[in-house]
Amino acid sequence: MSHGSHFADFAVVGGGIAGVTCAQQLCFLNTGKSVTLISAAPVLKVVADVLKITRNIEEFTVRESSATALESQFPNLKVHNARVDAWTPDKKRLHLSSGMSLDYGKLCICTGATPTREFQAPGILVIRDTETVDDLREKLSGADEIAIIGNGGIATELVHKVQDCRIHWLIRNKSIGSTFVDSGAAHFFLESQSLAAREAEPDKSCPIYKRMRYTVTDRGEKMVDFGTALGPDWAEQNELRGHSPNKKLTIEYSCDIKTVEYDEETRKYVIALSSGKRIVVDIVLAATGVTPNPGCFSNSLELAPDGGIAVNEKFETSLSDTYAAGDVCSLENSEALWLQMRLWTQARQMGDSAARAMSGPEHLIPPYFEVFTHATHFFGFKVVLIGLFNGQGLGGEYEILLRTTANVEYIKLILKDGRMKGAILIGDTDLEEVIENLHYSQLDLTDLKENLLDPNIDLEDYFD
Ligand code: FAD
Incomplete structure (x- = not known):
């Protein structure tokens, strides 16, 4: 695409699951109209092989796609690899890092979320996306002891996946995986782990389920802000092995981390807990949640208390013809049995729903948001969460x-x-x-x- 001004009936910003799903659905429902997808990340995330387990519970794989491959599927789609740097909402105009500006009829913002950074020591691995599973693997190969901070799905999965090193798992709560499961389930997982170890069973392997990619901040340099968040099928091809012959897991419950410091001389991290305990490790992996990333769109739109762009059940923001979907939005939903958890299924459902709402009232939104559902794997077990x-x-x-x-x-x-x-x-x-x-x-x-x-x-x- 050349510089200068362009027009699209529909503009979608963000090449993650929400943005790509939204753009695809818009193309499908509006064959005579133009759709432009703008993504800062060159690699797009495309949902494939959707398998419905039940009405609302689904499994799918996430494939990486190039702009050209996606464009070839829809004659009315254009993909532009650039960042939206500024927005003039009253003119309905986006200003892109490529120098181009794009005018649009309707806009959907799907700019995702970025991992929360709680600790500033240089080189802490903040788990996010593209590029560096390899870096992590490489760093792990020389590590005897690592610390994993966080108690959500990612941390839980990492604790299970990383082999051959001593892991200190630092969690604020009284039981593991507490974002998703209760202490009874946590006990079940740990008991199963030790039973499996005792019976010398081979490691229960996950079916292809999650794709996890990492961006490693090296020596405190700024991490890539605009990568695409992870999709569901990571670990399979990616063995994560440390340098020790055995895996040993120590869990620090109800743990309050005072400081994390890097010691240049020993090349180790020293983690000081408020209990007085000090933990010395080769690598610190932080997985402590995400913060919505509304970027330049935040100035003109109403935000929810969690920093996400506030949307109603039609994914409309506070400005007309402006929609938001996926991790970047906060959905106000009066349904009693649904909650937003910034998960890949929700990103897909929201992208799909926003596209339907943008296409006209005849396109009804499926009942995705009546009952919460999520399917995942922890410690090699299938986990389904409902309501x-x-x-x-x-x-x-x-x-x-x-x-x-x-x-x-x-x-x-x-x-x-x-x-x-x-x-x-x-x-x-x-x-x-x-x-x-x-x-x-x-x-x-x-x-x-x-x-x-x-x-x-x-x-x-x-x-x-
Ligand atoms: P993203 O995938 O983050 O995409 C945002 C897109 O916006 C990117 O393409 C980015 O380049 C683009 N962008 C941002 N700003 C701009 C701009 N200014 N201009 C242009 N483009 C821009 N969910 C699960 O269900 N199961 C899991 O196991 C799981 N594991 C996860 C592990 C990690 C480490 C993380 C971080 C998330 C995980 N999630 C998981 C959550 C899941 O990955 C996200 O909910 C989902 O991918 C969000 O999709 P999205 O399209 O909203 O945002």
């Missing part, structure tokens, strides 16, 4: 039904007033469909709850 899976917002006033078998399954159902409000399903439970349906139907289960988790009762049959 208020940790009793979020229920004020502790709920009943729990639990069935667990070490190293096999962990099933937790949350009921309030006899109705299904949330569930954690770990292992091959085959209960996803029926439990998801019970969230949608809000059937009164008061008389059935004694039997709900009876392994001899086939719930699918029962509710057929």
